[in-house]
C-alpha cells in the first residue's frame with residue numbers, strides 16, 4: 001500500500017503526561033526533541049489542543065469514544081465498559097487491521113482490536129509485564145524501547161492487504177519518572193531553567209490550588225526524588241521511608257556531604273524532578289525517531305498518517321506544581337502533531353481550538369468514514385492545510401471529577417474561550433476567571449473584579465450553554481464510580 005495508494009494507514013503515538021512545553025517544536029525552554037520536531041516540521045502542529053478531563057483513564061476513554069466522561073462512563077479511574085462503540089471497532093468493521101500496544105489503563109480488556117499487548121494498570125518502567133489475549137508475559141528491558149519494538153513487530157507482521165490503525169501508547173514520562181541509564185546520564189547534573197511561576201504565591205486564587213498536594217516543594221517523596229534508602233531497610237519499613245516528603249536532604253557536592261533545607265532544597269527538588277522527567281521524554285523522542293525511520297525504510301511514510309500526542313499536559317513546576325488535573329493551561333494543553341503527506345501542510349501551526357473528543361472523528365474521517373451522530377467531537381481533517389472553516393468552535397467545556405481523590409485536587413468545571421477562562425469549583429462554590437490575552441500565566445483571578453462582571457456573565461452563559469449542549473446533567477457530580485483500572489484481569 002506504499003506510495004499513496006488506498007486508504008491511509010494511521011499510526012497514533014500517545015505518551016503519558018508529556019506536556020507540550022517539553023517539546024522543541026512547542027517552544028520548550030527545558031529540552032530538545034529533534035525527532036518530534038522532525039514530525040512537526042513535516043506536518044501540522046496544533047497549538048490550541050486541549051483535553052476535556054485532565055487525567056489518564058478519562059482522556060483515554062474520550063479518545064476511544066469521541067465522547068466526554070459523563071457519556072462514556074469514565075469520569076475518574078473506573079473501569080471502561082468495552083461493550084460500547086469505539087473508534088477501533090468502527091475502523092475494524094471498515095476493513096482496517098487494528099492494534100493496541102502499551103499503556104491502556106482502562107481496567108477492562110481492549111475491544112475492537114485484532115491484536116493487543118498492554119501494560120497492566122500503570123505498568124512499570126523496567127522489565128515490564130504485558131497482558132495479551134493469551135496471558136501475561138514479562139519482557140526484559142526499558143518500557144519505552146519495548147513498546148516501540150512491539151509496535152514495529154505489529155507493523156512487520158500485519159496483513160499487507162489492509163490499511164492499519166495502530167495505537168502505540170507509551171507509559172513514559174508518567175510518575176515515578178524512571179529513566180533508563182543512558183538518558184539519566186544525559187540529564188544528571190544538568191541545570192534546567194525554572195519556570196516563571198515556580199514560586200507562585202497564589203494571591204487572588206481560590207482555595208483549590210492552596211489545598212492541593214501536587215506541589216514540587218512540599219509533596220515530592222523520597223521515591224520521586226530517587227533518594228537511596230539506608231542499607232538494612234526492607235519491606236514495609238523501606239516503603240515507608242520512600243513515601244516521606246523530605247524537609248531536608250543530604251547530598252554530596254564535590255565529594256563533601258551537604259545538608260539542603262529551605263530554598264536550596266526547593267531548587268534542588270525542582271532540578272531532580274525535571275532531570276528525570278526530561279530523561280524519560282528523551283527516550284520517547286528517540287523511539288518516535290525509530291518508528292519514523294522504520295516507516296521510511298519500509299516505504300510506508302507516504303501513505304501513513306502519523307500522529308503524536310499525550311493523554312494530557314503536565315505541570316513542569318508551573319504554579320509550583322507537578323501532575324495535571326487542574327484546568328490551568330499547562331495541564332489541559334495537549335501536544336498534537338499530524339503528518340499526512342500530500343494533505344497536512346508541512347510546518348503549519350494551527351491555532352484553531354481542538355479537543356480530545358475530536359480525535360476519534362478525525363481517525364474516521366482519514367479512513368473516509370462519517371462521524372457517528374453520538375460522538376461529541378469534530379474531525380480535525382479540515383484544519384490540516386489552512387485556516388479553520390467558518391463556524392469552527394471558539395470555546396470548549398472542561399470537567400474534572402476526582403474529588404476526593406489523588407493529590408486532594410478539587411473538582412471543577414469550566415469554559416475556555418480563545419481569550420478567557422472561567423473555572424467553577426462546584427463543591428466549594430468558588431470561581432476563578434482569567435484574561436488569557438493579558439495574563440497567559442493565569443496569575444490574576446478577575447472573578448470579583450467589578451470591571452469584569454460583563455465578561456464573567458458572558459462566560460457563564462457560554463459555560464452553561466456548552467454544558468447543556470453536551471448533555472452534562474451532573475451525572476457524576478457527587479458520586480464517583482468505584483476505582484477499577486489498576487487490577488486488570490488477563491485476557492478474560
Ligand SMILES: [Ca+2]
Pocket residue numbers: 016017055056174311312
Ligand atoms: Ca496521563
